[in-house]
Amino acid sequence: MAEEVVLLDFWPSLFGMRSRIALAEKGIKYEYKEEDLRNKSALLLQMNPVHKKIPVLIHNGKPVCESLIQVQYIDEVWHDKAPLLPSDPYQKATVRFWADYIDKKIYDLGSRVWKTKGEEQATAKKEFIESLKLIEKELGDKPYFGGESFGYVDVAFIPFYSWFYAYEKCGNFSIEAECPKLIAWAKRCMQKESVAKSLPDQQKVYDFILQMKKHFGIE
Amino acid sequence: MAVVELFGTWFSPYAYRVIWALKLKGISYEYIEEDIRNKSPLLLQYNPIHKKVPVLVHDGKPICESTVILQYIDEIWPQNPLLPADPYDRAVALFWIKFADDKVYLMSKLYQADGEEQRAAVKEWLEMLEVMEENALIGGKKFFGGDEINMVDIAFSFVAHWLGVLEDVVGLEIFEPHKFPRVSSWIQNFKSIPLIKENLPDADKMSAFSKHGREMMLASKSN
Numbered sequence: 001m002a003e004e005v006v007l008l009d010f011w012p013s014l015f016g017m018r019s020r021i022a023l024a025e026k027g028i029k030y031e032y033k034e035e036d037l038r039n040k041s042a043l044l045l046q047m048n049p050v051h052k053k054i055p056v057l058i059h060n061g062k063p064v065c066e067s068l069i070q071v072q073y074i075d076e077v078w079h080d081k082a083p084l085l086p087s088d089p090y091q092k093a094t095v096r097f098w099a100d101y102i103d104k105k106i107y108d109l110g111s112r113v114w115k116t117k118g119e120e121q122a123t124a125k126k127e128f129i130e131s132l133k134l135i136e137k138e139l140g141d142k143p144y145f146g147g148e149s150f151g152y153v154d155v156a157f158i159p160f161y162s163w164f165y166a167y168e169k170c171g172n173f174s175i176e177a178e179c180p181k182l183i184a185w186a187k188r189c190m191q192k193e194s195v196a197k198s199l200p201d202q203q204k205v206y207d208f209i210l211q212m213k214k215h216f217g218i219e
Numbered sequence: 220m221a222v223v224e225l226f227g228t229w230f231s232p233y234a235y236r237v238i239w240a241l242k243l244k245g246i247s248y249e250y251i252e253e254d255i256r257n258k259s260p261l262l263l264q265y266n267p268i269h270k271k272v273p274v275l276v277h278d279g280k281p282i283c284e285s286t287v288i289l290q291y292i293d294e295i296w297p298q299n300p301l302l303p304a305d306p307y308d309r310a311v312a313l314f315w316i317k318f319a320d321d322k323v324y325l326m327s328k329l330y331q332a333d334g335e336e337q338r339a340a341v342k343e344w345l346e347m348l349e350v351m352e353e354n355a356l357i358g359g360k361k362f363f364g365g366d367e368i369n370m371v372d373i374a375f376s377f378v379a380h381w382l383g384v385l386e387d388v389v390g391l392e393i394f395e396p397h398k399f400p401r402v403s404s405w406i407q408n409f410k411s412i413p414l415i416k417e418n419l420p421d422a423d424k425m426s427a428f429s430k431h432g433r434e435m436m437l438a439s440k441s442n
Contacts, residue, residue, distance in 0.1 A: 050318065050354055064310045066317055076306040089294040090280055096287045101268065134268065 005030035006058040008044050010037055012208050014107065015067035016055040017159035017198050022071045024194035025150070026078040068099050071155055084152045098138060098145070099156040105131045110163065114170040114209050115218060125171045129178050136179045143188060150192060158195055161186040165202035166209040223248040224276040226262050228255055230420050230428065232323065232377040233285040234273040239373055240289050242414055244296040286320055289370055301370040312371050315355055315363065319374035322347045326377060329385060329393075330429070333437060337389070344382075344393050348402060351375070356401040361408050372409055379406045384422050388429045 007023065007030055009016035023030055035044055035054050047056045047063035057064040057073070064073050075084040086092055109131055112124035135157070139145055145153035164175050164186075176183040189195045223241070225248050227234025241248050253262055253272050265274045265281035274281050275288045277295070282288050293301045303309045325347060329340040355363070355375075363371035378394075386393055396403035410416060 050350055059307070062307055064307070065314055069310050069313045069317065072313070073306055073310045076309075089291055090277075090282070092294065093282045093287050093291040096290065097282075097284055100284055100287065 003028075004058075004060050006033060007031070008033050008035055008041070008047065008054050008056040008058070010035050010054050011200055012162075012205050013054055014159040014163065017162065018067040018155050019055050019057055019070045019074070020198035021155050021158065021194050022074040022084060024198055025082040025084065025155075026074060027081060028074070028078060068103070068156065071152065075152075082150075084146075084150075084155060086146075086151070095145075095152045098135070098153045101131075102135070102153075102156050102160075106135065106157075106160065110160065110167055113167050114213065115216065117218065121171060125173060128167070128171075129173070129175075132175065132179050132182060136182045139181060139185055144185070150189065154189060158186060158189045159199060161190070162199040162202055162205050163209075166206040169206055170209065170213075222276075222278065224251060225249070226251045226253050226259075226265070226274040226276070227272045228253050230425050231272055232326075232381050235376065235418065235420070236285045236373050237273045237275060237288050237292070238418055239376075239414065240292045240301060240370075242418065243299050243301070243368075244292060245298070246292070246296055286316060286374070289373065293370070301364075301373070303369075312363070312369065315371045316374040318350070318355070319371070319377075323377055326381060326385060329389060330433060331436065333440075337391075341391065341393055348378070348394065348399050351378070351402050352399045356405060362405065368409065368412065368415075372405075375405075376409065376415075378402070379409045380419055380422070381425075384425045384429065387422075387426045388433055 005023070005028055007016070007019055009020070009032060011034065020032075033041075033043075035041060037054070040052060044054065044056060045052055047058060048054075048065045051065065053065075055067055055070065057070040059073075059077070064070050071084060085095060106128070109124055109128040113121065113128050116124055142148075144150050145157070168175055190199070223246055225234070225237055225241070227237070227250065229252060238250075251259075251261075253259060255272070258270060262272070262274060263270055265276060266272075266283045269283060271283070273285055273288060274283050275291070276282075277291075282291050289301060302312055325340065325344055329337065329344065332340045360366075362368045363375070382394055394402075410419075
């Protein structure tokens with residue numbers, strides 16, 4: 001039976017980008033469907049009735065929801081090419097821990113940087129930089145979080161690079177000045193076709209954020 | 220022989236997840252009780268980022284975050300598997316585990332709330348129970364894992380035992396069994412399993428402990 005893979009997504013979504021990258025790493029042909037989040041398709045509502053969110057990966061008609069679960073699923077099903085998760089259980093636990101940290105801390109703090117202002121933003125910015133420094137420490141001198149090869153944590157985190165310009169402009173700071181190794185890592189990842197094709201332009205993301213700020217009434 | 224240590228607290232639903240998983244697999248371990256108001260240097264060394272329990276230490280190597288720990292346990296000791304073998308079924312199980320994990324904060328949200336905040340917290344609880352009833356427990360299975368419990372049942376355990384204690388502490392009935400028949404059935408089945416029944420923190424002890432803590436917290440809030 002021919003494999004049918006569909007990805008319901010929204011172009012600036014950090015989470016959608018993860019699945020795009022994983023699919024590209026594995027060389028999987030799929031249909032990309034852009035969702036209008038103000039007018040969600042019947043398909044999206046049917047495939048993710050609990051959260052009604054993107055991304056949704058639909059494999060032969062069956063939905064997989066949550067980006068990290070999608071990446072692990074993709075890695076398991078198409079296991080013969082470009083492995084993303086390590087095979088050793090302890091190393092697996094380590095990469096899962098860091099992916100969880102990225103979702104729990106970095107994503108929330110980054111959101112607060114562009115969504116707030118004044119005192120609240122100053123605190124968010126400080127904590128955001130601290131969390132970036134922590135993850136930069138985890139990277140160390142390795143070319144990728146996965147070591148010699150691009151792996152699960154790289155996939156989980158590189159989408160944020162497309163949002164760095166927006167965070168910097170909103171928070172008035174430079175991520176490169178604070179975390180030069182992270183920027184070097186990001187540029188290295190961007191050399192990969194799977195990443196370059198999956199991430200939107202940083203200016204475009206910033207314009208989108210400005211629109212969102214207007215929408216939420218944040219100046 | 221490899222040494223397995225578990226750092227936990229006597230009332231933590233997260234610690235119990237790990238206890239049940241280890242017992243289901245027949246793994247011996249040493250349990251270390253932590254006082255969260257006075258964390259041990261060893262805990263802070265093993266979990267410097269979150270400084271929380273549970274932490275599993277296997278052969279001197281720490282693993283943090285209960286869901287990460289459960290998956291590690293399942294991979295290292297494959298007997299009595301806690302996740303489906305099929306990748307798609309596993310993805311669905313992981314979805315529900317994440318759903319449960321993302322809702323555990325409702326415990327502290329309700330615990331800390333009064334007045335309007337409390338009404339909002341109760342509403343969120345009911346929405347969560349609705350999803351369990353209408354989306355998660357369909358198919359007439361005894362457990363999320365089928366005829367036996369798996370990691371999804373373990374993830375939802377806070378609903379089976381800790382919610383009842385919370386209701387007693389805040390003086391509200393949130394879970395009405397007749398409104399959630401599937402969830403109610405699941406709770407009864409889950410708590411009937413000897414391994415679970417024999418390994419639960421005492422509800423009265425938790426209630427007394429939490430009531431006291433809540434009184435102090437609400438008093439300091441109004442000052």
